[in-house]
Amino acid sequence: MTNVIFWGKYGVTSGRVGNDHLHIYRSACVRSIKRMRKRSLIPVALLVVFGAIQLVPVSRTNPAVVTPMKWDSEETKALADRACMDCHSNQTVWPWYSYVAPVSWWIANHVNEGRDKLNFDDLTAVRREGRRKFGNVANAQGEAGEGNEAGESTGTAQGGGARAAKIADEIKEHMQHGQMPMESYLPMHPTARLTEEEKIKLIEGLSKSVAATLGQ
Numbered sequence: 078m079t080n081v082i083f084w085g086k087y088g089v090t091s092g093r094v095g096n097d098h099l100h101i102y103r104s105a106c107v108r109s110i111k112r113m114r115k116r117s118l119i120p121v122a123l124l125v126v127f128g129a130i131q132l133v134p135v136s137r138t139n140p141a142v143v144t145p146m147k148w149d150s151e152e153t154k155a156l157a158d159r160a161c162m163d164c165h166s167n168q169t170v171w172p173w174y175s176y177v178a179p180v181s182w183w184i185a186n187h188v189n190e191g192r193d194k195l196n197f198d199d200l201t202a203v204r205r206e207g208r209r210k211f212g213n214v215a216n217a218q219g220e221a222g223e224g225n226e227a228g229e230s231t232g233t234a235q236g237g238g239a240r241a242a243k244i245a246d247e248i249k250e251h252m253q254h255g256q257m258p259m260e261s262y263l264p265m266h267p268t269a270r271l272t273e274e275e276k277i278k279l280i281e282g283l284s285k286s287v288a289a290t291l292g293q
């Protein structure tokens with residue numbers, strides 16, 4: 078028989094217990110200590126994983142501007158800068174959290190996908206998706222081989238005009254349906270939230286600016 082102190086559900090008590098009881102009590106203690114050790118390893122493991130994923134390379138580039146935009150007005154440029162250019166230009170302002178994985182993967186993915194679909198700094202880029210949608214355009218630096226595919230317009234000013242019109246249509250459609258700017262962009266970029274009046278101005282302004290840039 079031993080005198081022990083219990084830290085139990087009902088506070089601290091003491092009493093005399095037999096060896097059996099003591100054994101059970103001891104092993105319960107050991108189990109709970111082991112459990113605690115295991116639990117305290119979870120944050121450490123998470124930290125290690127967090128550190129490791131930072132090493133995954135992320136494509137956070139700002140390539141050279143190929144087709145400098147011929148803005149129809151300073152206002153259009155300012156509106157586009159506020160709402161579109163981080164994802165649809167080569168002049169992305171990469172915020173600090175775009176350097177922290179896994180958020181960085183998500184942001185880089187949006188920017189790269191956004192640029193791929195529509196890049197105001199590279200309007201003549203002949204991309205698979207883009208070309209199908211916007212049509213080919215006179216483009217000396219078209220991707221090797223692609224411009225020569227049968228049935229493709231090898232490009233004239235007319236190609237540029239048709240392309241500009243298609244781009245303008247897409248912009249109008251996406252903005253009118255509230256798809257652009259992307260909803261997930263807004264909480265961290267509240268100035269990208271445009272009023273109805275600003276949206277109309279931007280749709281018109283972008284249409285003119287894209288046409289001017291593509292030589293129409």
Ligand code: HEC
Pocket residue numbers: 157160161162163164165186187188190191194195207210247248249251252257258259261262
């Ligand atoms: C946070 C990044 C982001 C912002 C900001 C953003 N876009 Fe986009 N945009 C994307 C992504 C990603 C896609 C491709 C996926 C999709 O269509 O939803 C896209 C697609 C588009 C398309 C469709 C192109 C195609 O061929 O399918 C248009 C047009 C467009 N954006 C216009 C705009 C305009 C105009 C603005 C500003 C008012 C804007 N976007 C702001 C990321 C963005």
